[in-house]
Amino acid sequence: xxxxxxxxxxxxxLGLLATPAFADSGARYRVTVTNITKGQTFTPxxxxxxxxxxxxxxxxxxxxxxxxxxxxxxxTGPLTELxxxxxxxxxxxxxxxxxxxxxxxxxxxxIRARRRSRLSAAAMLxxxxxxxxxxxxxxxxxxxxxxxxxxxxxxxxxENDQNCANMPGPRCDGDGLSAEPAEGDxxxxxxxxxxxxxxxxxxxxxxxxxxxxxxxxxxxxxxDVQRLY
Numbered sequence: 001x002x003x004x005x006x007x008x009x010x011x012x013x014l015g016l017l018a019t020p021a022f023a024d025s026g027a028r029y030r031v032t033v034t035n036i037t038k039g040q041t042f043t044p045x046x047x048x049x050x051x052x053x054x055x056x057x058x059x060x061x062x063x064x065x066x067x068x069x070x071x072x073x074x075x076t077g078p079l080t081e082l083x084x085x086x087x088x089x090x091x092x093x094x095x096x097x098x099x100x101x102x103x104x105x106x107x108x109x110x111i112r113a114r115r116r117s118r119l120s121a122a123a124m125l126x127x128x129x130x131x132x133x134x135x136x137x138x139x140x141x142x143x144x145x146x147x148x149x150x151x152x153x154x155x156x157x158x159e160n161d162q163n164c165a166n167m168p169g170p171r172c173d174g175d176g177l178s179a180e181p182a183e184g185d186x187x188x189x190x191x192x193x194x195x196x197x198x199x200x201x202x203x204x205x206x207x208x209x210x211x212x213x214x215x216x217x218x219x220x221x222x223x224d225v226q227r228l229y
Contacts, residue, residue, distance in 0.1 A: 043074030
């Protein structure tokens with residue numbers, strides 16, 4: 001059965017009533033997220049277990065409005081609300097690892113799962129315009145543990161101007177969500193291509209961040225998953 005991504009939510013809602021519940025095995029997992037970048041920090045991290053029929057995003061297609069909030073402002077609330085609103089037929093659990101995760105740091109959360117559940121996780125990279133790491137719809141280990149690595153994705157919802165005035169977080173404290181689409185938006189989710197040398201200030205004197213500290217190479221995150229019972 002073809003997966004349905006949350007960016008295509010309209011078609012999903014129409015089919016919810018016909019979707020059978022997937023079996024509850026009472027499994028529980030510890031998910032440990034490690035930031036393996038040199039200079040990027042992760043915002044609060046959304047972790048969810050769900051039916052294989054859905055996913056958080058689809059590369060090459062537009063991001064959902066809820067993913068846009070996560071990618072531009074670091075907020076997990078709208079995506080959490082969307083997932084929980086799909087009901088237990090499709091989503092087993094949604095958790096958020098709070099706070100900021102600096103380079104080299106790790107943080108864990110426990111999460112419930114059902115038989116055939118898949119795991120997804122996402123968080124914004126700061127300082128960026130609209131870059132997030134995404135682990136989407138991977139299998140959970142039946143026993144023991146498994147390790148996954150995931151890349152950074154560009155949500156395609158904001159121009160990558162590297163302008164501190166347009167980046168949230170403690171380094172820049174700029175605006176998060178863009179008011180409206182800009183000419184430089186890609187318009188679809190794509191693999192993030194890092195920071196580039198595009199100068200030091202803009203025409204208004206706002207700081208432009210450079211690649212020496214903030215550039216990255218994929219993957220950007222390691223995710224260790226351990227079955228507890």
